[in-house]
Amino acid sequence: MLDSAINHIANAFGLELLHFADSFRGLGMKLLAAATPEAIAAAQAAADQKKAPAISILFKGNNFIRLLGGLWVTIRISLIAVLISIPLGILFGMLMTRKNPVTKALSRVYLDFIRIMPQLVLLFIVYFGTTRAFGINLSGELSAVIVFVLWGTAEMGDLVRGALISIPKHQYESAAALGMTPLQTSLYVIIPQTLRRLIPLAINLITRMIKTTSLIVLIGVVEVLKTGQQIIDANRFAYPTAALPIYGVVFFLYFFSCWPISMLARYLEKRWKN
């Protein structure tokens, strides 16, 4: 409105006055901005930090601590899920090696369904589906834990099954021939060998769990990616290019959480190969 009025005046007074009107318009803009002190502060900050490299956003306020807090949300959920799914997975794996056709078929269907469905679909089913079907309001974090326990149990179970069937039959037979009871056979012969194959794979499962947990941002849990988005959005004017360093840092936060664990898994695998 102010603008069109100024233009009107400018037209009325002719071209000579255009310059004057222009400076007047600039004054008007300043006056408009004065109406909101936040806007002035933002403009000031933008002017001050225009030359500051975008990476410095990390060290502004407690941004980096916030990102780490977001990472902890991810890691906590995956650790809880791993801790629950390892014992359940061991049970499930032992169940799968049973000869009973019914348990065999049921566990097969469970395993294949969980493995074929993308984890995001499972998250959607639990997060949106249960709310609608049973009227329960699960929080995003709880549904994430449920999904990752279901998924982790299936994966862990398959690893346990693989490790168990990889033990040659003669190990059982030799132990029996030496007069060991079934309990002794398991305790002293089978379990130590199984563990050596299992532990590196189970450790790898932790990294897979951490990586998969990044999906929870899509069901609205505030974790590291969402925190990064919040920081970017809050500094939209001061740091217009903040997305690059923030997402770069998130990338490396994930990398440095998973990499040591994968290295450990690889080291153990190599060491226990024979």
Place this chain on the structure above:
Amino acid sequence: MDFQFIQQYIPMYVEAARLTLTIGALGIVLATVVGILCSAVEYYRIPVLRHIVSVYVELSRNTPLLVQLFFLYFGLPKIGIRWSAELCGIVGLAFLGGSYMTEAFRSGLETVEPIQKESALSLGMTPVQTMWSVILPQAMAVSVPSLVANVIFLLKETSVFSGIALADLMYVAKDLIGLYYKTPEALSMLVIAYLIILLPISILGTVLERRLRYAGFGH
């Protein structure tokens, strides 16, 4: 269940499945190419490239696709590299899948003992012949099951494309839930769509694996 609703929105799912499959297929092909190149670099121990490849493999294997995509799609435009969501999805999938494919090929190549190569060379075969007729057939027999597993894994990973606003199956399901509150219908169509896409590949993988084991290759 509102079957009329399901019938009405099947075309949307078909369209989304086509997008998922197109981007998935392109990404997987690119990933395979990256995998072949990287595993060749590792196999022939090419000096500098070898270290680059191992850094790449570690970086790509230890980070989630969603974070990679966010960096590619929201981060890189800030330094002037702009791409469409589709291209970004393909590149992201190739970046992630490349390392998995590298590992699959490498694990196959590793199982072929050096004596095979030495014997072939001493029989007067050229290095190309040795690779093509002696090493690759044995290596592939070991690699194929993990290659198929990678294909399934990568197709599953395409579900995170909805995070960068690609209208894939997840996106359509979320849309229908948000628009019409038809949660059970939208979710069951989603599950069925993924089963239709992934189940045949999974079965094919099992059959292939059994065939290869039956043929006694590589073991």
